[in-house]
Amino acid sequence: GAGVSQTPSNKVTEKGKYVELRCDPISGHTALYWYRQSLGQGPEFLIYFQGTGAADDSGLPNDRFFAVRPEGSVSTLKIQRTERGDSAVYLCASSYSGGASGANVLTFGAGSRLTVL
């Protein structure tokens, strides 16, 4: 697509429920990133995919968070047993490649706002 698409735009769930957030990156972008942005804060890195594999998942806060990218395109961020502290905007970004080239520009989606009641 022309841009990075994220669905749903907004998600309200109850504490303890399971949620999935989807990211459809720009066609041809091999690198995909998930960030979490809490209210009044800058985005915080969660996980980075190069192709189908998670090249760096050091930002995932705990084992309730998991992400997949089975075919190297669309990615799904999965959160189990949601807690109120998980409420945030989850941003997805993609770029042509990751790796050592810092010049690669990340293109972001509009994010999914998750509210856990």
Add this chain to the structure above:
Amino acid sequence: AQTVTQSQPEMSVQEAETVTLSCTYDTSESDYYLFWYKQPPSRQMILVIRQEAYKQQNATENRFSVNFQKAAKSFSLKISDSQLGDAAMYFCAYRSTLPHMRFGAGTRLTVKP
């Protein structure tokens, strides 16, 4: 660990005037990239300008320019001829050999008509 600090939570500027947003960072790397992103209420992060650390010349994009002071680890954004559409959150970001970016906490810019 690399950190990015934006010391101005909020800034205000009169339409058509100039405003400067501050950013400092901490790193032991010699080769890295710095970015300013704009986030309007639509939430989508939009790249404003970027700077390669090995370049001494400050980057410029139309009304947006940076003052990059490598020794001081400072990377400020100057917006000239401010427009109402410039109102947004602005985030400074750092990236080196690791593929992901590290962001500051942001500065909320208000433009007064």
